[in-house]
Amino acid sequence: MAELKGAGGAPVSIAAVEKRFGSVAALQGVSLDAGAGEFLSLLGPSGSGKTTLLMMIAGFEIPDRGTIAIGGRDVTELPANQRNVGMVFQRYALFPHMTVAENIGFPLRMRGLARSEMSSRVEDALKLVRLDGYGTRLPSQLSGGQQQRVALARAVVFRPPVLLMDEPLAALDKKLRQAMQLEVRHLQRELGLTVLYVTHDQEEALTMSDRIAVLNDGRIEQIGRPEELYEMPASAFVADFIGETNFLSGDVVGLDARECRVLLDGDGLVTGRVAADGLAAGTGARLAVRPDRVRLGNAEGIEGTIAERIYSGAMLMLAVRIGETTTIMARGPSNGPDADRSVGDRVRVSWKPEDARVYPAAAER
Amino acid sequence: MTRWRQVRGGRWSPLAAMLLLSPMALLLIAGFFYPLVNLLGRSLWTPEFSLVHYERLLGEPLYLLILMRTLWIAGVVSVFTLLLGYPVALVMARLGGWKAALVAACVLVPLWTSALVRSYAWVVLLQRNGIVNDTLRGLGLTEQPLRLIHTEGALLVAMTHVLLPFMVLPIYSVLRAISTDLPRAAANLGAGTWSIFRHVTLPLSLPGVFAGTLMVFILSLGFYITPALVGGPRTLMIATLIGQQMTELLNWSFASAIAAALLAVTLLLVAAFRRVLRIDQMAGHAG
Numbered sequence A: 001m002a003e004l005k006g007a008g009g010a011p012v013s014i015a016a017v018e019k020r021f022g023s024v025a026a027l028q029g030v031s032l033d034a035g036a037g038e039f040l041s042l043l044g045p046s047g048s049g050k051t052t053l054l055m056m057i058a059g060f061e062i063p064d065r066g067t068i069a070i071g072g073r074d075v076t077e078l079p080a081n082q083r084n085v086g087m088v089f090q091r092y093a094l095f096p097h098m099t100v101a102e103n104i105g106f107p108l109r110m111r112g113l114a115r116s117e118m119s120s121r122v123e124d125a126l127k128l129v130r131l132d133g134y135g136t137r138l139p140s141q142l143s144g145g146q147q148q149r150v151a152l153a154r155a156v157v158f159r160p161p162v163l164l165m166d167e168p169l170a171a172l173d174k175k176l177r178q179a180m181q182l183e184v185r186h187l188q189r190e191l192g193l194t195v196l197y198v199t200h201d202q203e204e205a206l207t208m209s210d211r212i213a214v215l216n217d218g219r220i221e222q223i224g225r226p227e228e229l230y231e232m233p234a235s236a237f238v239a240d241f242i243g244e245t246n247f248l249s250g251d252v253v254g255l256d257a258r259e260c261r262v263l264l265d266g267d268g269l270v271t272g273r274v275a276a277d278g279l280a281a282g283t284g285a286r287l288a289v290r291p292d293r294v295r296l297g298n299a300e301g302i303e304g305t306i307a308e309r310i311y312s313g314a315m316l317m318l319a320v321r322i323g324e325t326t327t328i329m330a331r332g333p334s335n336g337p338d339a340d341r342s343v344g345d346r347v348r349v350s351w352k353p354e355d356a357r358v359y360p361a362a363a364e365r
Numbered sequence B: 001m002t003r004w005r006q007v008r009g010g011r012w013s014p015l016a017a018m019l020l021l022s023p024m025a026l027l028l029i030a031g032f033f034y035p036l037v038n039l040l041g042r043s044l045w046t047p048e049f050s051l052v053h054y055e056r057l058l059g060e061p062l063y064l065l066i067l068m069r070t071l072w073i074a075g076v077v078s079v080f081t082l083l084l085g086y087p088v089a090l091v092m093a094r095l096g097g098w099k100a101a102l103v104a105a106c107v108l109v110p111l112w113t114s115a116l117v118r119s120y121a122w123v124v125l126l127q128r129n130g131i132v133n134d135t136l137r138g139l140g141l142t143e144q145p146l147r148l149i150h151t152e153g154a155l156l157v158a159m160t161h162v163l164l165p166f167m168v169l170p171i172y173s174v175l176r177a178i179s180t181d182l183p184r185a186a187a188n189l190g191a192g193t194w195s196i197f198r199h200v201t202l203p204l205s206l207p208g209v210f211a212g213t214l215m216v217f218i219l220s221l222g223f224y225i226t227p228a229l230v231g232g233p234r235t236l237m238i239a240t241l242i243g244q245q246m247t248e249l250l251n252w253s254f255a256s257a258i259a260a261a262l263l264a265v266t267l268l269l270v271a272a273f274r275r276v277l278r279i280d281q282m283a284g285h286a287g
Helices: A050-058 A100-110 A115-128 A144-156 A174-191 A202-208 A226-231 A236-241 B014-044 B052-059 B061-094 B097-112 B115-126 B131-138 B152-177 B181-188 B193-221 B225-231 B238-248 B252-284
Strands: A012-021 A024-034 A039-043 A065-070 A086-088 A162-166 A194-199 A211-216 A219-224 A246-255 A259-264 A269-274 A284-289 A295-297 A302-312 A315-322 A326-333 A346-350 A356-360
Touching: A012 A050, A024 A050, A024 A065, A024 A211, A024 A219, A039 A050, A039 A202, A050 A065, A050 A162, A050 A194, A086 A144, A086 B181, A100 A115, A100 A144, A115 A144, A144 A174, A174 A202, A194 A202, A202 A226, A211 A226, A211 A236, A219 A226, A219 A236, A236 A246, A236 A284, A236 A356, A246 A269, A246 A326, A259 A284, A269 A284, A315 A346, B014 B252, B052 B061, B052 B252, B061 B097, B061 B152, B061 B193, B061 B238, B061 B252, B097 B152, B115 B131, B115 B152, B115 B225, B152 B193, B152 B225, B181 B193, B193 B252, B225 B238, B238 B252
Parallel strands: A039 A194, A039 A211, A086 A162, A162 A194, A269 A356
Antiparallel strands: A012 A024, A012 A065, A211 A219, A246 A259, A246 A284, A259 A269, A284 A356, A295 A346, A302 A315, A302 A346, A315 A326
C-alpha cells in the first residue's frame, strides 16, 4: 500500500476563469485555491458551473480567460493526457471490454511501466479499495459500489497529486453512499491527495469537505469551512442551499452595525444579525433562521399556531403558522421539550438574534 | 378464463403474438420458403433423384473458378468498404449537428438511389468512349482508350461504391453508442489520440465492424446487377451465372443446384462469422 503513496497532494490554483458556451456564461470570473492535501468540494445546483470548472482542471475544456495551475505549474492549455490528475466520473466510465485489473492497469500501461511493476501496483490498488481477488472480472459483473471502487482505484493507481471527482456517489443508494463517503475520505487522507469534489448534495459536501465552494450561476457565492457556511452563510442563496432555512420577508425598521430589526409582512417584529451589505431602514429584507435554532415557548416571540407535526425518528419537526402567509419550521429532538405539542396548539416562536441572519430582499442577481 | 387470454403487464399473449406475426410469416412461407424448397427439389429430382447437377458443378473447373472468384471479390469488397467506411463512420460519430447530418446524407442518398442506376452510372463513366477515357485522352495521358469497363478493377470499385452504406451505418451506430466519458477517461489516464482509438474506440466498435463486414460480404456473394453490368463475362460472378442458366439456357435444374451451393456457402460463412461475433459481444457487451 505504501507503493501507492506518491509525493502527496499538490495545490490547485484557479485564477479569474471565464467560460462561455454560445450565449451562456458557464463561468464568470471564478478564482479558487485548493491547498495541497485539501478536500475541497464544489457545491451548487445543476447549471452552476461546478462541472465545467472540474472539466477545465481535467483538461477537457479550455477557459476563455484566466489560468489554472497545478502544483505551481500553469496547465491552462495542457492536453488532458499530460496533466497527471486522477478523475472519477459520475458513471464510473470503466472500460467495458477490459477486466478490472486491465482497467486499473490502463494508466500504468500508458506510462510504459514494466509488466511486473504494473501487476504489483494493480494488486496494491485493489487491496486499497478492498477488491482483492476481483482483478479478472469484467466491470459488468460488479455491483455499482464495486464499480465505483474500481474507478477510484484506477484514478489513484498512477499516484496523481490531484484527484477530481464528479458526483461519484450520485448513483448509489443512501446507505452505500454514506459508507463510500467515509471510504473516499479515508483514502484521501491515507494518500495525502488534493481532492476537488463536485456535488449537488449539500449534506455530502458538509460531511466530507475541509472547505466548500458554493457556486451559483457561474460564480462562487462563498468559500469556507462547513461550519462557516452553515453558521454564517454570506448570501441568502447559500443560506437556502446549505441546510434548511426559514426565510421571512419584511421591512427593515431598525439597524445598527451588528443587528437589524425587521417588521414581518405578516406582522411581528424580529431581530437578526446583519449578514450582507445593502440593508437600510425602510428597504425590504429577508431574515433567515435555521429550524434547529427556532425555540418554541409561551412567553416571548411572535405568536402562531402549530399547523403540522412531522415525526422522523430522532427528530421532530413542527410547522408553526404565523398570520396568513408565513410558516416557520422548528426542529428539535423527538424526545425534547416540544415532544408533546400537537397540531392546533398556540405557541410563541423566538430565537437568539445571533442565530438569525438578515439579507437584503432584492435578491442580488 | 384460459391462460392465453389473460392480459399480463405489457406481455403479449401467445395468440396475439401469433396474429401479429402471421401476415409476415405467410408472406415468407409463400414468397420465400416455398420457392426455396421448390428450387432445392428441382436441383435434386429431374424427375428421379439424382446428384448429376451437383456433380457437374463440382466436376467442372470453370464453375469452381467462378465460385472462388465470387468469394474473392466479396472478400476484397468487404475489405475496401471497411477501409473506406470506418473513417467516414468515425467522422460522422464525432461531428455534431448539421455537419453530421450532411455527412449522413452523403452516405444515405446513394442508398436511396437504386443499385441499377448507380451501376449504369459506372458504365457511363468507364466505357470505351466514357467520361474517364475521354478525359485521359483529352489530357494527353493515353493515346488509345483504356479497357476499363468489364474488368475486375471496375467491378471492385463499383461494388465498393454501391455497398459502402451497408458498412458505414452499422459501424456508425455502434460508435455513437460509446459513451463520451470513455475516451475522456482514457485521456485523463494518460492516453493520447492514437492510444484512445487503439485501446478504447476500436475494440468497442468491433461489433459494428463485424456486422457491417458480414452484411457487405453476404450481399456481395449474391450481387447480381453490378457484376452483370460492370463486370461482364470475364469477371462472371455466381449470381450472374445463375441468371444465365435460368434466363438464357433455361437450365432450371442446374441453376437451382448453383443457387443451393451459394446458399450453403453463405450459411456456412454466416455460422462461422457468428461464432466470432458472439465471442466478441461477450466482451463488448460487458458494460
